Amino acid sequence: xxxxxxxxxxxxxxxxxxxxxxxxxxxxxxxxxxxxxxxxxxxxxxxxxxxxxxxxxxxxxxxxxxxxxxxxxxxxxxxxxxxxxxxxxxxxxxxxxxxxxxxxxxxxxxxxxxxx
Amino acid sequence: xxxxxxxxxxxxxxxxxxxxxxxxxxxxxxxxxxxxxxxxxxxxxxxxxxxxxxxxxxxxxxxxxxxxxxxxxxxxxxxxxxxxxxxxxxxxxxxxxxxxxxxxxxxxxxx
Numbered sequence: 001x002x003x004x005x006x007x008x009x010x011x012x013x014x015x016x017x018x019x020x021x022x023x024x025x026x027x028x029x030x031x032x033x034x035x036x037x038x039x040x041x042x043x044x045x046x047x048x049x050x051x052x053x054x055x056x057x058x059x060x061x062x063x064x065x066x067x068x069x070x071x072x073x074x075x076x077x078x079x080x081x082x083x084x085x086x087x088x089x090x091x092x093x094x095x096x097x098x099x100x101x102x103x104x105x106x107x108x109x110x111x112x113x114x115x116x
Numbered sequence: 117x118x119x120x121x122x123x124x125x126x127x128x129x130x131x132x133x134x135x136x137x138x139x140x141x142x143x144x145x146x147x148x149x150x151x152x153x154x155x156x157x158x159x160x161x162x163x164x165x166x167x168x169x170x171x172x173x174x175x176x177x178x179x180x181x182x183x184x185x186x187x188x189x190x191x192x193x194x195x196x197x198x199x200x201x202x203x204x205x206x207x208x209x210x211x212x213x214x215x216x217x218x219x220x221x222x223x224x225x226x227x
Contacts, residue, residue, distance in 0.1 A: 004159070031213060033215075042217060042218075042219045042220065043160070043205065043217040043220075044217075045214060045215065045216075048213075048214065055212070056212070056214065091159050091160070093159075095213065097213050103148045103150065103165070103209040103213045103215065104150065104162050104165060105162070105215060106162065107152075107159030107160045107161070108159050109157075109158055109159050110157075110158075110159050
Protein backbone atom coordinates (compact mmCIF):
# COMPACT_ATOMS: atom_id res chain seq x y z
CA UNK A 1 0.00 0.00 0.00
CA UNK A 2 1.21 3.49 -0.79
CA UNK A 3 1.86 5.64 2.23
CA UNK A 4 1.43 9.38 2.44
CA UNK A 5 2.92 10.97 -0.66
CA UNK A 6 4.45 14.44 -0.62
CA UNK A 7 5.86 16.53 -3.42
CA UNK A 8 8.28 17.99 -4.07
CA UNK A 9 10.82 16.34 -1.75
CA UNK A 10 13.08 19.36 -1.97
CA UNK A 11 12.29 22.94 -2.85
CA UNK A 12 14.71 25.82 -3.13
CA UNK A 13 13.24 29.20 -3.85
CA UNK A 14 14.03 32.86 -3.51
CA UNK A 15 12.52 35.13 -0.93
CA UNK A 16 9.23 36.57 -2.11
CA UNK A 17 8.30 33.66 -4.33
CA UNK A 18 5.19 31.54 -3.90
CA UNK A 19 5.71 27.98 -2.72
CA UNK A 20 3.16 25.18 -2.97
CA UNK A 21 3.62 21.91 -1.17
CA UNK A 22 1.45 18.93 -2.04
CA UNK A 23 0.19 15.91 -0.15
CA UNK A 24 -1.75 12.79 -1.01
CA UNK A 25 -3.00 11.05 2.15
CA UNK A 26 -3.45 7.34 2.61
CA UNK A 27 -6.61 6.15 0.89
CA UNK A 28 -9.47 5.79 3.36
CA UNK A 29 -8.02 8.16 5.93
CA UNK A 30 -10.30 11.03 6.88
CA UNK A 31 -7.93 13.32 8.76
CA UNK A 32 -4.96 15.18 7.35
CA UNK A 33 -2.31 17.16 9.21
CA UNK A 34 0.42 19.58 8.14
CA UNK A 35 3.47 19.90 10.37
CA UNK A 36 6.65 21.93 10.23
CA UNK A 37 9.93 20.79 11.75
CA UNK A 38 12.70 23.21 12.65
CA UNK A 39 15.68 22.99 14.96
CA UNK A 40 14.33 25.74 17.17
CA UNK A 41 10.68 24.70 17.48
CA UNK A 42 10.78 20.97 16.79
CA UNK A 43 7.74 19.35 15.20
CA UNK A 44 4.76 21.68 15.31
CA UNK A 45 1.25 21.27 13.97
CA UNK A 46 0.22 23.92 11.48
CA UNK A 47 -3.30 22.88 10.51
CA UNK A 48 -5.48 19.82 10.35
CA UNK A 49 -8.49 18.75 8.33
CA UNK A 50 -11.21 16.27 9.10
CA UNK A 51 -13.32 15.05 6.18
CA UNK A 52 -11.72 17.78 4.03
CA UNK A 53 -12.82 20.55 6.40
CA UNK A 54 -10.20 22.64 8.24
CA UNK A 55 -10.72 22.04 11.95
CA UNK A 56 -7.87 23.89 13.60
CA UNK A 57 -5.50 26.31 11.90
CA UNK A 58 -4.22 27.93 15.08
CA UNK A 59 -0.71 26.71 14.31
CA UNK A 60 -0.47 28.53 10.99
CA UNK A 61 2.22 31.13 11.65
CA UNK A 62 0.74 34.02 9.70
CA UNK A 63 -1.45 35.01 6.79
CA UNK A 64 1.28 34.15 4.32
CA UNK A 65 0.42 30.51 4.97
CA UNK A 66 -2.72 28.89 3.62
CA UNK A 67 -3.87 25.30 3.21
CA UNK A 68 -6.60 23.65 1.22
CA UNK A 69 -8.06 20.20 0.90
CA UNK A 70 -10.32 20.19 -2.19
CA UNK A 71 -10.98 16.46 -1.94
CA UNK A 72 -10.18 13.43 0.20
CA UNK A 73 -7.06 12.57 -1.75
CA UNK A 74 -5.24 15.87 -2.06
CA UNK A 75 -4.10 18.80 0.02
CA UNK A 76 -1.84 21.79 -0.53
CA UNK A 77 0.08 24.09 1.76
CA UNK A 78 0.95 27.41 0.18
CA UNK A 79 3.33 30.09 1.35
CA UNK A 80 3.06 33.44 -0.37
CA UNK A 81 5.34 35.32 -0.23
CA UNK A 82 8.01 33.05 1.16
CA UNK A 83 10.68 34.28 3.58
CA UNK A 84 14.02 32.78 4.68
CA UNK A 85 12.57 31.98 8.12
CA UNK A 86 10.11 29.61 6.44
CA UNK A 87 13.00 27.27 5.67
CA UNK A 88 12.13 23.96 7.35
CA UNK A 89 10.96 20.44 6.67
CA UNK A 90 7.21 20.27 6.13
CA UNK A 91 5.44 17.00 6.84
CA UNK A 92 2.00 15.86 5.90
CA UNK A 93 0.34 13.10 7.93
CA UNK A 94 -2.97 11.31 7.72
CA UNK A 95 -5.06 9.17 10.01
CA UNK A 96 -8.43 7.51 10.29
CA UNK A 97 -10.44 9.15 13.05
CA UNK A 98 -13.40 7.47 14.67
CA UNK A 99 -15.00 7.30 18.11
CA UNK A 100 -12.63 4.56 19.18
CA UNK A 101 -9.68 5.93 17.25
CA UNK A 102 -6.17 5.16 18.33
CA UNK A 103 -5.01 8.54 16.97
CA UNK A 104 -2.13 7.03 15.04
CA UNK A 105 -0.94 9.36 12.33
CA UNK A 106 1.09 8.23 9.35
CA UNK A 107 3.64 10.66 8.02
CA UNK A 108 4.92 11.36 4.56
CA UNK A 109 8.63 11.72 3.79
CA UNK A 110 8.51 15.49 4.09
CA UNK A 111 9.41 18.43 1.86
CA UNK A 112 12.64 20.21 2.69
CA UNK A 113 12.08 23.89 1.88
CA UNK A 114 14.96 26.33 1.57
CA UNK A 115 14.18 30.00 1.01
CA UNK A 116 17.18 32.10 0.06
CA UNK B 117 4.18 26.32 26.04
CA UNK B 118 5.79 22.93 25.73
CA UNK B 119 3.26 20.42 27.07
CA UNK B 120 5.27 17.35 26.14
CA UNK B 121 8.89 17.21 27.22
CA UNK B 122 11.73 14.88 26.47
CA UNK B 123 14.54 16.11 28.65
CA UNK B 124 17.26 13.85 27.29
CA UNK B 125 18.35 15.01 23.85
CA UNK B 126 20.54 11.96 23.35
CA UNK B 127 21.13 8.45 24.61
CA UNK B 128 23.97 6.08 23.85
CA UNK B 129 23.50 2.38 24.57
CA UNK B 130 25.40 -0.79 23.82
CA UNK B 131 23.93 -3.34 21.46
CA UNK B 132 21.98 -5.95 23.39
CA UNK B 133 21.34 -3.70 26.38
CA UNK B 134 18.12 -1.92 27.30
CA UNK B 135 17.31 1.57 26.03
CA UNK B 136 15.00 3.63 28.24
CA UNK B 137 13.54 6.82 26.87
CA UNK B 138 11.54 9.17 29.06
CA UNK B 139 8.77 11.66 28.42
CA UNK B 140 6.82 14.00 30.68
CA UNK B 141 3.62 15.87 29.97
CA UNK B 142 1.73 18.62 31.73
CA UNK B 143 -1.80 18.45 30.36
CA UNK B 144 -3.99 15.96 32.22
CA UNK B 145 -6.50 16.08 29.33
CA UNK B 146 -4.22 14.04 27.09
CA UNK B 147 -5.77 10.60 26.73
CA UNK B 148 -3.51 8.78 24.31
CA UNK B 149 0.23 8.61 23.97
CA UNK B 150 2.42 7.51 21.10
CA UNK B 151 6.06 6.95 20.28
CA UNK B 152 7.48 7.64 16.84
CA UNK B 153 10.85 6.78 15.39
CA UNK B 154 12.56 8.94 12.80
CA UNK B 155 15.48 8.25 10.52
CA UNK B 156 17.26 11.11 8.71
CA UNK B 157 15.49 12.37 5.57
CA UNK B 158 12.38 10.32 6.38
CA UNK B 159 9.11 11.10 8.07
CA UNK B 160 8.39 9.89 11.60
CA UNK B 161 7.05 6.34 11.72
CA UNK B 162 4.63 5.10 14.33
CA UNK B 163 6.18 2.70 16.81
CA UNK B 164 3.86 1.97 19.72
CA UNK B 165 1.06 3.65 21.65
CA UNK B 166 -0.84 3.47 24.91
CA UNK B 167 -4.24 4.59 26.05
CA UNK B 168 -4.56 6.56 29.26
CA UNK B 169 -6.62 3.74 30.76
CA UNK B 170 -3.66 1.39 30.63
CA UNK B 171 -0.28 1.47 32.31
CA UNK B 172 1.67 -0.82 29.99
CA UNK B 173 1.68 -1.88 26.37
CA UNK B 174 4.13 -4.28 24.82
CA UNK B 175 4.97 -5.03 21.21
CA UNK B 176 7.94 -7.27 20.64
CA UNK B 177 11.10 -5.55 21.84
CA UNK B 178 9.20 -2.34 22.61
CA UNK B 179 7.28 -1.63 25.80
CA UNK B 180 5.66 1.64 26.80
CA UNK B 181 4.85 2.39 30.42
CA UNK B 182 2.47 5.11 31.55
CA UNK B 183 2.33 6.64 35.04
CA UNK B 184 -0.65 8.97 34.95
CA UNK B 185 -0.23 10.29 38.46
CA UNK B 186 3.30 11.39 37.63
CA UNK B 187 2.35 12.44 34.07
CA UNK B 188 5.24 10.37 32.83
CA UNK B 189 5.74 7.73 30.20
CA UNK B 190 8.72 5.75 29.10
CA UNK B 191 9.72 3.55 26.19
CA UNK B 192 11.85 0.49 26.79
CA UNK B 193 13.68 -1.18 23.94
CA UNK B 194 15.22 -4.52 24.78
CA UNK B 195 17.48 -5.77 23.43
CA UNK B 196 18.72 -2.70 21.58
CA UNK B 197 19.92 -3.26 18.02
CA UNK B 198 22.01 -1.08 15.69
CA UNK B 199 18.95 -0.48 13.52
CA UNK B 200 17.29 1.19 16.50
CA UNK B 201 19.64 4.16 16.11
CA UNK B 202 17.25 7.01 15.31
CA UNK B 203 15.45 9.96 16.86
CA UNK B 204 12.51 8.95 19.03
CA UNK B 205 9.60 11.31 19.56
CA UNK B 206 7.03 11.09 22.30
CA UNK B 207 3.58 12.43 21.38
CA UNK B 208 0.38 13.05 23.30
CA UNK B 209 -3.09 13.21 21.80
CA UNK B 210 -6.09 15.18 22.95
CA UNK B 211 -9.66 14.07 22.37
CA UNK B 212 -9.64 15.70 18.92
CA UNK B 213 -6.72 13.60 17.80
CA UNK B 214 -4.29 16.49 17.76
CA UNK B 215 -0.78 15.38 18.61
CA UNK B 216 1.78 17.38 20.52
CA UNK B 217 5.32 16.17 20.14
CA UNK B 218 8.31 16.28 22.40
CA UNK B 219 11.65 17.55 21.15
CA UNK B 220 12.96 14.06 20.50
CA UNK B 221 15.78 11.88 21.84
CA UNK B 222 18.62 10.79 19.58
CA UNK B 223 19.44 7.15 20.31
CA UNK B 224 22.77 5.69 19.23
CA UNK B 225 23.26 1.97 19.60
CA UNK B 226 26.93 1.02 19.62
CA UNK B 227 28.31 -2.44 18.77
